[in-house]
Amino acid sequence: MRPLPLCLTLAFLFAVSYPGNASGQYYFDSWTTENGLPQNSIDAILQTRDGYLWIATADGLVRYDGVQFRVFNRGNTPGINDNRCLRLLEDRAGGLWIQNQFGLMCYRDGEFHSYTVDDGLPERISGFFEDDSSGFIVVSNAGLIRWRDGSSTPILHEGGNPRGNLAYRDKSGSIWFNVGKGLVQLTRDAA
Numbered sequence: 001m002r003p004l005p006l007c008l009t010l011a012f013l014f015a016v017s018y019p020g021n022a023s024g025q026y027y028f029d030s031w032t033t034e035n036g037l038p039q040n041s042i043d044a045i046l047q048t049r050d051g052y053l054w055i056a057t058a059d060g061l062v063r064y065d066g067v068q069f070r071v072f073n074r075g076n077t078p079g080i081n082d083n084r085c086l087r088l089l090e091d092r093a094g095g096l097w098i099q100n101q102f103g104l105m106c107y108r109d110g111e112f113h114s115y116t117v118d119d120g121l122p123e124r125i126s127g128f129f130e131d132d133s134s135g136f137i138v139v140s141n142a143g144l145i146r147w148r149d150g151s152s153t154p155i156l157h158e159g160g161n162p163r164g165n166l167a168y169r170d171k172s173g174s175i176w177f178n179v180g181k182g183l184v185q186l187t188r189d190a191a
Helices: 006-017
Strands: 044-047 053-057 060-064 068-071 083-092 096-100 103-108 111-115 125-130 136-140 144-146 151-154 165-167 175-179 182-186
Touching: 044 083, 053 083, 053 182, 068 111, 096 125, 103 125, 125 165, 151 165
Parallel strands: none
Antiparallel strands: 044 053, 053 060, 060 068, 083 096, 096 103, 103 111, 125 136, 136 144, 144 151, 165 175, 175 182
């Protein structure tokens, strides 16, 4: 997955969210390292229900409060095990989950915690989604797993192991991922 240039991404988000004036004009703002970002490209962006805008970069996780950026990384924040942040997800309980190259990190109640293979996660995660059982479905090159409370349970299917970085959850809750010979849709049994 190739990160989009941050200034283009944030300008787009600002233009979409700001109604402009009656003539239909949009107003753009460009944020870069000169404004406090650790780098000028991002891998993911998410606004949490408390209003903060979170930005995943290769050099740390950034929180924007509408005025200033605050960078969280291994050098300044206990509980962070890697600066390369890839994907973001807010769970039902309000915890912010961050995928990195070693596993997942969680930000809850002002503290970060990191989870790796030592905590039951597979290596090379390509996506993760909250499950109905207060855990996650994790997509990795090793296969699909259900991860909860530090334990992993494989999700068996006939499609083959996921390949690459594609992992998507649609509005119905189905999870899509690519395999060597095509695309697989994982749909929860309604029974």
